[in-house]
Amino acid sequence: AVDVQRALAAEPWPDPVRLVVRMGIHAGEVLERDGNLFGDPVNRCARIRGLAHGGQVLLSGTTKELVEGWPPEGVGMLDLGEHRMKDLTAPVRIFQVTHPDLPAEFPPLASLNQARHNLPVQLSSFVGRTAALAELVALVRAHPLVTVTGFGGMGKTRLALQAGAELADGDGDGVWFVDLSAVRDAAGLPEAVARVLGLSGEGDPLDLVRAHLADKRILLLCDNVEQLLPDAAGLLAAVAGAGPGVRVLVTSREPVGLRGEQVYPLPPLASPSSMATPCAGP
Numbered sequence: 001a002v003d004v005q006r007a008l009a010a011e012p013w014p015d016p017v018r019l020v021v022r023m024g025i026h027a028g029e030v031l032e033r034d035g036n037l038f039g040d041p042v043n044r045c046a047r048i049r050g051l052a053h054g055g056q057v058l059l060s061g062t063t064k065e066l067v068e069g070w071p072p073e074g075v076g077m078l079d080l081g082e083h084r085m086k087d088l089t090a091p092v093r094i095f096q097v098t099h100p101d102l103p104a105e106f107p108p109l110a111s112l113n114q115a116r117h118n119l120p121v122q123l124s125s126f127v128g129r130t131a132a133l134a135e136l137v138a139l140v141r142a143h144p145l146v147t148v149t150g151f152g153g154m155g156k157t158r159l160a161l162q163a164g165a166e167l168a169d170g171d172g173d174g175v176w177f178v179d180l181s182a183v184r185d186a187a188g189l190p191e192a193v194a195r196v197l198g199l200s201g202e203g204d205p206l207d208l209v210r211a212h213l214a215d216k217r218i219l220l221l222c223d224n225v226e227q228l229l230p231d232a233a234g235l236l237a238a239v240a241g242a243g244p245g246v247r248v249l250v251t252s253r254e255p256v257g258l259r260g261e262q263v264y265p266l267p268p269l270a271s272p273s274s275m276a277t278p279c280a281g282p
Helices: 001-011 040-051 060-068 130-142 156-167 186-194 206-214 233-240
Strands: 024-025 031-033 037-039 057-060 076-083 092-098 145-149 177-178 218-223 246-254 262-265
Touching: 024 040, 040 057, 040 092, 057 060, 060 092, 130 145, 130 156, 130 246, 130 262, 145 156, 145 233, 156 177, 156 218, 156 246, 177 186, 186 206, 186 218, 186 233, 206 233, 233 246
Parallel strands: 024 057, 145 246, 145 262, 177 218, 218 246
Antiparallel strands: 031 037, 057 092, 076 092
């Protein structure tokens, strides 16, 4: 990786073009089939690469332990701390490969550490439903209210969380997960949203929420809404309409039933063989 980066840096690119490549290195057990590699380490390596900036080489803590004690002369490993990646799994310690011939200063890693959110840690990385994820992210970008529908256990919540992670950045006002599974009355919806946003004060919770959201660029993930329908429909409309930068992503077994609502029926999960993410080269 160092040799490739040095060669790229030394190449006399035609002005003003300069090719910069980001690299991620990870180690783990994978499956090989027809010349391709499959498994969670492949996805994790791609996520580590996604944290990097052009010209930067990143190592996972696992890889750093494997190469400890024998890096080539001049090669160092700078500890960049623990970072949560957008697969929503637990934080991973990341190291930057350093060398006198390579740039040393880069912007902060593009991890969830840079975004405001309360997205819960997941036990495994997100695999499968790649097309569904891309479609859902596009819908949320374009519409104030999007509802993912499907039977219980289909993975609506995991898909919505992953969409939230993909949309999280360090510029807006955050992505906030509102778990409504324990709320049994529609009147509790604005209270739950206010609690997640850290709002307190006298008066109607819905008024507090709307006033807070009026000038925000924010995404609210309202999970398990079905038991609050149809009474919660008007409340969700009020939250989604609180400001031009507000987006509300709902998971429910049925649509909310609002005009302008974009409903995304979750398709069945693909077979395990088609869910795997291959690595077929650098």
